[in-house]
Amino acid sequence: MNREATPTMTSAEAATALGIAATATDAQVRAAYLAKVTLHPPDRDPEQFERIRDAYQVMRDPRRLVLQIFQGPDPHASFTEVLDKEPTPKRRFVGPDLWMALLKEKRS
Numbered sequence: 001m002n003r004e005a006t007p008t009m010t011s012a013e014a015a016t017a018l019g020i021a022a023t024a025t026d027a028q029v030r031a032a033y034l035a036k037v038t039l040h041p042p043d044r045d046p047e048q049f050e051r052i053r054d055a056y057q058v059m060r061d062p063r064r065l066v067l068q069i070f071q072g073p074d075p076h077a078s079f080t081e082v083l084d085k086e087p088t089p090k091r092r093f094v095g096p097d098l099w100m101a102l103l104k105e106k107r108s
Helices: 011-018 026-039 046-059 062-071 079-084 096-107
Strands: none
Touching (some): 011 026, 011 046, 026 046
16 A cells, blocks of 8 residues: 555545545544444455545545635536535635634644
């Protein structure tokens, strides 16, 4: 297993692999990851475990969260999924330092 390699799946694929919504919170992502890992441990099903691990890395990526905050829904989502969701409120830019501080606070 190469832990240095970056996963190549999109946020929508990662959310599907974990069985959660693309807009899930960190707590929901972690809970789904732990539930999936207990079902597919690395010694029994290494391929499925690697897929789950890669999906978890994609969903925990802070860049994904910042892009989701600024852009709204996942750009790879189908058009009907975007129309069914409530519009995201407009947010004004407050600077990268504050955003990173907010992300660190949210993760702890």
